[in-house]
Each structure stands twice: as C-alpha cells, then as structure tokens.
Amino acid sequence: MTATVDQAKREEQAMREVAARLTKTFAPDHSPERVTQIIETVLHRFDGRPIRDFVPVLVERYARQELAVRERVAA
Secondary structure: OHHHHHHHHHHHHHHHHHHHHHHHHOOOOOOHHHHHHHHHHHHHOOOOOOOOOOHHHHHHHHHHHHHHHHHHHHO
C-alpha cells in the first residue's frame, strides 16, 4: 500500500513539474489555466492504466504537441 502511495506522490510531483515547464514555455500564447486544462485532459487518457512510471513523460509530450498545434493555429 505504501508503495502505491509513494508512487502516487512521485507522479503528482512530476506532474507539477510538467505544468511548471509547459506554463513557462507556452506563457506568451496560452494562459496557465489553459495549459493546466490540457495537461489534465491528457493525464485522464491514462486513467486506470496499471503501469504509471512513464505517465508524466507521456503527458508532457502529448500536452506539448497539443499546445504547439494550438499555437500554430492561432498564429
């Protein structure tokens, strides 16, 4: 049980770091709220998946792609 709790805490910390990086990177074109919304949407794609080790990396990759596409469309 504690391993699951520790893993969840590590994932939460990693997701905060992802949010900070993406917010900083996309600040000129996207509000922090929008970045957070996209991150949460992408994160929910992994709900119920048993292996969580790479979820933050995948969320960052997919959210970055989504934000970049929206940035190009807005330009």
